[in-house]
Amino acid sequence: MSGELNIFFTGVTGYIGGSVLSRLLKHKDAASFHITALVRSTEKAEKIKTLGVETIIGSYTDEDLTFLKEAASKADVVITAVDCDNLPAAQAILDGLKLKHEASGKAPILIHTSGTALLADDARGLSSEHIHYSDTETDKLDALPVTTLHRNVDIPILETDKAGYIKAYIVTPSAVFGKPEGPLIELGIQNSHTIxxxxxxxxxxxxxxxxxxxxxxxxxxAVHVEDNADLYLILFDAVRAKPDEVPRGYYFTENxxxxxxxxxxxxxxxxxxxxxxxxxxxxxxxxxxxxxxxxxxxxxxxxxxxAKANRGRALGWKPKxxxxxxxxxxxxxxxxxxxxxx
Ligand SMILES: NC(=O)c1ccc[n+]([C@@H]2O[C@H](COP(=O)([O-])OP(=O)(O)OC[C@H]3O[C@@H](n4cnc5c(N)ncnc54)[C@H](OP(=O)(O)O)[C@@H]3O)[C@@H](O)[C@H]2O)c1
Structure with a gap:
């Protein structure tokens, strides 16, 4: 695949990431995408290459994460779907995206995967009373402390966005369920089970x-894995079409x-x-x-x-x-x- 839009994607063999990559590969503009995927094994890399996707071998837990920074520095769009709590990896990606911003004068796009566990209380199964959150309630979400699950990574991402270096969209899936389908499943390299x-x-x-x-x-x-992946693509298309009009920050997925x-x-x-x-x-x-x-x-x-996923629905997302x-x-x-x- 050769083309104009450089996409760096982490977690492509995962339950969530694999379903998103499957959609990107059949996107109407796929011929113009140059996708580079981070993978941990050469065996999976060889299979992914058959889909026209370039690969980088490495791990979020490697001591030296320069490879992540470099890959992000070349990307117009970064999509992440690995461990959403790994701050060093997220920081390396943010550092790379800052370099891209410096070199291009444009803010690259980051579509990061977080999770609605950031809204969880401590009920221990004893009560159904809960706080309602909508992804449109930015003040309420901004007030969630760094000690809340996933915020250790989400906050630096949102701050880098606020500083103007990137355009950040944090897709925040709820409990994802269902059987993923697509070429990565057919190749036997995508995890088909949720958590x-x-x-x-x-x-x-x-x-x-x-x-x-x-x-x-x-x-x-909860949200089905295919509905969840649809949101990433709707967001990806909306952001490319109208970068200054699509709200940035959290995008919950639930049905x-x-x-x-x-x-x-x-x-x-x-x-x-x-x-x-x-x-x-x-x-x-x-x-x-x-x-x-x-x-x-x-x-x-x-x-x-x-969690109410109002932002995705406003973009036309219709979970089935x-x-x-x-x-x-x-x-x-x-x-x-x-x-x-x-
Ligand atoms: N599933 C859910 O219900 C759900 C809901 C909300 C949020 N999330 C969050 O979404 C993210 C992805 O979840 P998932 O369910 O798709 O998980 P998953 O199926 O376990 O996929 C994880 C992906 O990350 C890769 N990976 C794992 N460790 C890595 C490392 N050290 N370096 C580089 N790549 C690594 C895996 O590659 P390999 O093929 O090498 O293992 C795989 O591609 C997680 O942060 C999760 O907490 C999940």
Whole structure:
């Protein structure tokens, strides 16, 4: 692929990133994109190259991150979908984008992946009371302290934007679910599983009953992996078409909210269907189970998070997949991991 728009993309083999890259590859302007992807293994790099994508081998955890700075310094657009809490990597990318700004006199575009866990409370499954957040409420979001999850990276990004070096758009997915599709899946190099549902499914299979934190009353937003990826592309197109009109900052992705109890009930019922459990009702994880299955992350599973994705919708984003698809996906994940654990 040769062309005019240099795109540097990290996390292309990931659940989220792979779905975004798949869309970029079939974009109507794809012939004019020069995409460079960061990958960690030569084996994956060889397969990605078959898609016309250039690769750089490296890791966000490498001691020397000069390669990230260099790659970003050549990019008109950087898309990130790796560990959203890795500040040294984010800083190297921001440093590179500043160089690009100095050299071109233009502010390059950064589409960074964060997560709605930044809105989470500490309900521990005992309450569904929550603060409502919309991605249009910039003052409320700006007030979230650096100690809040993901803000250690989001704040420096937003500050670099404010200083005029970059145009930053922080895509902030909620609980992503569903089966990704596309060329990276076909090549067998994209992760096809999300984060939270497999944790709960594996723990529930091991204890032979669906489980939740506390009473499971807490609520979270969710979005299908394909709907989530659509938002990146809608944003990418909007920003290129009208760079000064599209609001910068947070873009949540969600299509509905669910309670932990709903999820643990689907898991419990599936376990009965599979003959692993005789109890179709979930129960609270014990203190020991919380530590054993989730370690330091267990409180996160009991949090409330309420996020309205109004900015994406204002750009024309129309997520399609609802709760029915979510529950069907949970069922399929439980079946997958039950088979794997046999
Ligand atoms: N999934 C969700 O529900 C969700 C929701 C909100 C936010 N997020 C956030 O979105 C980001 C991506 O999540 P995901 O679900 O797509 O994760 P994922 O499927 O695990 O993908 C992670 C991607 O990053 C790459 N990667 C991992 N460690 C790396 C390193 N040290 N250096 C360079 N690349 C590395 C992986 O490459 P390999 O192929 O080499 O492993 C893969 O391409 C994360 O920050 C996550 O917290 C996820």
């Amino acid at each position: 939270v549902i497999p944790w709960l499914a594996k723990a529930s299979i091991a204890r032979k009953q669906g489980g939740h934190i506390g009473k499971g009353l807490n609520v979270w937003p 509905f909210h669910y309670s932990s109890l709903e999820v643990s009930t689907v898991i419990a019922e599936t376990l009965v269907e599979l003959g692993i459990s005789t109890d179709a009702k979930p129960s609270g994880f014990t203190v020991e189970e919380r530590e054993k299955y989730f370690g330091a992350f267990w409180p996160l599973l009991g949090t409330n998070c309420y 997949y609802g709760k029915e698809a979510f529950f069907a996906d949970i069922k399929s994940e439980v079946k997958f991991f039950a088979q794997q654990q046999q």
